[in-house]
Amino acid sequence: MDLGNVASLSLFYPEIVLAGTILVLTILDLVVANKRAMAYLGLAGCLVALGATVDLYGTEPTLLFHRMVALDNFSLFFKVVTLAALVGAIWMSIGSGEVRQVHLGEYYIVLLTCGFGMFFMASANNLLMAYLGLELVSLTSYILTGMLPHNRRSAEAALKYLIYGGVASGTMIYGMSWVFGMAGSLDYATINAAMAEGGGNQIALFMAFVFILAGFGYKMAFAPFHMWSPDVYQGAPTPFTGFLSVASNAAGVAILIRFFYPAVSTLGQEGAWAFQALPALQWTDLLVALSIITMTWGNLSALNQRNVKRLLAYSGIAHAGYIMMGLVVLNNDGLNAMLFYVVVYLIMNLGAFLVVMIVANATGREDMDAYRGLAWRGAAFPAVCMMVFLASLTGLPPMAGFIGKLLLVAAIIEGQFYVLAVVAMINTVVSLYYYWRIVKTMFLDEPAPEDGPVAATASAMPLLGALMVLTIVLGVYWAPLLDYTTGSLGFFMP
Amino acid sequence: MSDAYLPILLIFGVSALNAVFMVALSHILNPRRPTPQKAMPYESGMIPLGDTRARFSVKFYLVAISFIVFDLEAVFLIPWAVEMRALGWSGFVAASIFVAVLTAGLVYEWKKGGLDWD
Numbered sequence: 001m002d003l004g005n006v007a008s009l010s011l012f013y014p015e016i017v018l019a020g021t022i023l024v025l026t027i028l029d030l031v032v033a034n035k036r037a038m039a040y041l042g043l044a045g046c047l048v049a050l051g052a053t054v055d056l057y058g059t060e061p062t063l064l065f066h067r068m069v070a071l072d073n074f075s076l077f078f079k080v081v082t083l084a085a086l087v088g089a090i091w092m093s094i095g096s097g098e099v100r101q102v103h104l105g106e107y108y109i110v111l112l113t114c115g116f117g118m119f120f121m122a123s124a125n126n127l128l129m130a131y132l133g134l135e136l137v138s139l140t141s142y143i144l145t146g147m148l149p150h151n152r153r154s155a156e157a158a159l160k161y162l163i164y165g166g167v168a169s170g171t172m173i174y175g176m177s178w179v180f181g182m183a184g185s186l187d188y189a190t191i192n193a194a195m196a197e198g199g200g201n202q203i204a205l206f207m208a209f210v211f212i213l214a215g216f217g218y219k220m221a222f223a224p225f226h227m228w229s230p231d232v233y234q235g236a237p238t239p240f241t242g243f244l245s246v247a248s249n250a251a252g253v254a255i256l257i258r259f260f261y262p263a264v265s266t267l268g269q270e271g272a273w274a275f276q277a278l279p280a281l282q283w284t285d286l287l288v289a290l291s292i293i294t295m296t297w298g299n300l301s302a303l304n305q306r307n308v309k310r311l312l313a314y315s316g317i318a319h320a321g322y323i324m325m326g327l328v329v330l331n332n333d334g335l336n337a338m339l340f341y342v343v344v345y346l347i348m349n350l351g352a353f354l355v356v357m358i359v360a361n362a363t364g365r366e367d368m369d370a371y372r373g374l375a376w377r378g379a380a381f382p383a384v385c386m387m388v389f390l391a392s393l394t395g396l397p398p399m400a401g402f403i404g405k406l407l408l409v410a411a412i413i414e415g416q417f418y419v420l421a422v423v424a425m426i427n428t429v430v431s432l433y434y435y436w437r438i439v440k441t442m443f444l445d446e447p448a449p450e451d452g453p454v455a456a457t458a459s460a461m462p463l464l465g466a467l468m469v470l471t472i473v474l475g476v477y478w479a480p481l482l483d484y485t486t487g488s489l490g491f492f493m494p
Numbered sequence: 495m496s497d498a499y500l501p502i503l504l505i506f507g508v509s510a511l512n513a514v515f516m517v518a519l520s521h522i523l524n525p526r527r528p529t530p531q532k533a534m535p536y537e538s539g540m541i542p543l544g545d546t547r548a549r550f551s552v553k554f555y556l557v558a559i560s561f562i563v564f565d566l567e568a569v570f571l572i573p574w575a576v577e578m579r580a581l582g583w584s585g586f587v588a589a590s591i592f593v594a595v596l597t598a599g600l601v602y603e604w605k606k607g608g609l610d611w612d
Contacts, residue, residue: 006584026598030605203501281498 001062008064011071014052014079015119021045022112029105039094042108043087046115050083061492063125067187070125070258070492077339077488078122078254081346082247086115088350088463089243095457096357098237099147107147111240114140118247121219122254125492127176127186130255131169134219137251138165141244145236157235164218164228172215178208188263195264195277202280209283212259213290220252222320223294230301233313238360241309242353245316246346253323253342257335260327262491271332271489287328292423295321299430306368308356311434312349315393318431319345325408325424329415332489337407339485344404344474348392351467354460355386362454371438373447379454381461383442385468390435392471395428400474407482556608560600567596 009016024045025038032038053076061072069075089111093099099107117136124130142165146158176186182200183191194200218225233241264277275283298317305311323345326338356366358379363370375383392399405428413421474481535542574581574589581588603609 023595023598026602030602202498207502 001060002067003062003064005065008069011056011059011062011064014049014056014083015116017045017049017052018112018116018119021049022109022116025105025109025112029109032105035101035104035108036094038105038108039090042112043090045112046083046086046090050080050087053079053083058487061490063492067189068126068129069120069123071123072492073488073490074258074492075119075123075254077485078250079119081250081342082115082118082122085243085247085250085346085350086112088346088354088467089239089247091463092239092242092350092354092357092460093237095459096237096239096361098239098357098360100150103147103149107144107237107240110140110143111243114144114243115247118251118254121251122258124255124258125188127179127188127191127259130259131173131176133251134172134215134255135169137219137248138169141165141232141248144240144244145232147237147240148235151235153231153235154237155235157231161228161232164225168215168218168225171211172218175208175211175213175215178204179212182208188259191263192266196266202278206278206281206283209260209264209277210286213256216252216256216259217290218252220249220256220320220323221317222290222324223297223317226294226298226317226320229317230310230313233316234307234310234366238309238353238357238366241312242350242357245312245353246349249316249320249323250342250346252320253338256327257338258491261335265330267491273330273332275330284328284330287324288417288420291321291324291328292420293321294318294324295424295427297321299427299434302431302434305434307366308359308368308371308438309353309366311438312352312356315431315435316349318427319349319393321427322405322408322424325412325417325420328417328420329411331411331415333414334408334411335489336482336485337404337411339488340407340478340482341404343481343485344392344400344471347467347470347474348389348399348401351385351389351464351471352393354464354467355382355389358382358457358460358464359454361457363452368438368441369448370451371441372445372451374442374454377447377451377454379456382454382456382464385464386442387439388468388471390439392475394432394435398472398475400471400478403475403478553611556603560603560608563596563599567593 003011021042021044025042028038028041029035056071057073057076057080059071059076061070063069064071090108093107093111114137117133117140120129120133121137122133124133142158142162145161146154148154179191180186182205183194185191185194214225218228221229233245236244260275261273265273265275268274277283295318298314298319298321302311302314302318305314319341323338323341326334326336326341328334359370359374359382360366362379374386388399392401395401395405405424409421409424412424570592571589574585578585
């Protein structure tokens with residue numbers, strides 16, 4: 001189906017709910033002095049939107065707003081992921097005193113707007129819409145990174161992020177202009193038809209795809225477009241760092257898959273995709289190389305980090321590399337593993353940042369020394385949860401991260417990318433060192449005399465417990481989630 | 495396989511060589527007789543008045559941003575005004591919602607002190 005503007009609104013209610021919440025919050029910010037009420041309203045808005053999104057799941061794939069936005073299970077899946085990350089981030093923010101009271105109203109408004117942009121990244125069916133969604137997310141991310149004006153690191157990170165982001169999106173839109181030149185349209189269906197006819201000059205098309213990959217890759221933080229991520233993660237308020245690490249990554253995956261699969265490839269027998277745009281060039285070789293560089297670079301850089309947020313930033317780069325593996329095999333198994341990993345990564349990484357926030361709340365520090373003997377300083381539960389999240393991030397059974405990695409590696413071994421599989425395994429071993437150094441610091445190191453007791457933030461405990469339980473449960477009973485991701489591969493095919 | 499990438503390498507090589515060649519050639523061949531007029535920064539024929547790196551108050555940017563908002567409002571409202579009778583009530587409601595959202599932005603800016611000059 002192909003709907004016009006007014007007819008689309010009846011299938012657009014999750015976005016309308018979210019946009020309405022943002023507007024109400026904007027007005028409320030002027031009249032309400034208690035910003036906590038705004039957080040609860042934002043949370044309620046996200047939950048209603050989540051319900052609406054789940055309600056729409058399974059609708060017949062439809063194009064809304066004159067083919068600009070696609071409504072299919074794939075986009076609804078990423079909307080659910082974004083809303084879950086938003087709920088987690090707002091909940092974290094309630095317990096965090098990092099953002100000053102005067103800025104708190106704006107903080108929630110901009111945070112929700114960032115999530116709103118991710119909706120469009122996931123559902124864009126037109127390069128223009130993809131670009132707009134990506135820019136909305138980028139601009140709000142710059143603001144949120146600089147939300148701590150009294151903190152020099154935050155300002156520096158925001159400026160760096162802005163400059164890298166400007167270059168990346170400039171590169172991407174240049175690539176899009178080449179695709180437009182060769183396909184004659186920005187609409188994915190027309191691009192697909194043009195590619196099926198041979199597309200155009202192979203070299204030019206290759207360059208255009210590399211440029212577009214740079215823009216999408218910058219959102220996912222994969223090498224060599226990852227330079228912003230450590231500084232931004234360290235400088236931004238911790239709840240937003242947690243949101244950015246999972247939701248920006250997910251939105252990057254969404255926009256990447258939608259462009260490189262339904263838009264320029266064709267679906268063949270049994271979920272195998274043919275990357276028809278570049279028959280003469282080995283596109284997958286490039287992706288394999290990028291994936292190997294990303295995960296190795298991220299893991300090696302993480303080894304010597306003393307700041308835990310910075311360490312998690314490099315670990316995030318490594319995980320972007322793992323997720324990229326699913327892209328090279330050109331079949332639905334790989335995509336399925338990617339979606340599964342996105343959900344698992346959301347749960348475990350948000351949890352890890354929640355513990356970072358609890359420790360920072362109590363001690364005001366983010367470096368490794370603040371974690372010395374954490375378990376014996378009155379924060380045994382957060383320490384145990386952190387161990388679960390780190391075990392999952394490493395990919396140890398019986399955690400959810402293990403299943404995620406298993407699915408990815410199984411997909412690439414089936415696709416006979418043995419080198420990539422071996423590199424991924426070696427990287428997992430490398431990552432064991434730096435994740436478990438935190439665990440060792442928390443449990444085996446004696447607290448120094450100057451380390452005071454850590455009072456755990458009470459409001460964060462239910463979320464922390466839920467994330468930990470999910471991490472373990474999905475490690476032993478993952479079939480429902482796998483069914484959900486398999487069902488979410490329903491694309492609107494041009 | 496790698497043969498297919500050779501033209502990219504060639505393009506890089508040729509463009510790099512070309513850039514170096516042109517800059518180097520003008521550097522080697524040009525006569526250097528600087529006069530005060532020639533050494534002046536070129537500003538489209540105007541005589542430069544002073545350092546361009548003067549500091550502006552950040553308030554100018556807020557005014558500029560507000561201007562863009564209302565400029566765009568006009569851009570959207572003029573086509574609607576031209577076709578107002580054809581669009582009927584549904585068009586009127588849509589335009590009203592649009593203006594209401596923008597007004598909320600103006601109220602927000604006003605209350606936050608964005609329009610106070612001091």
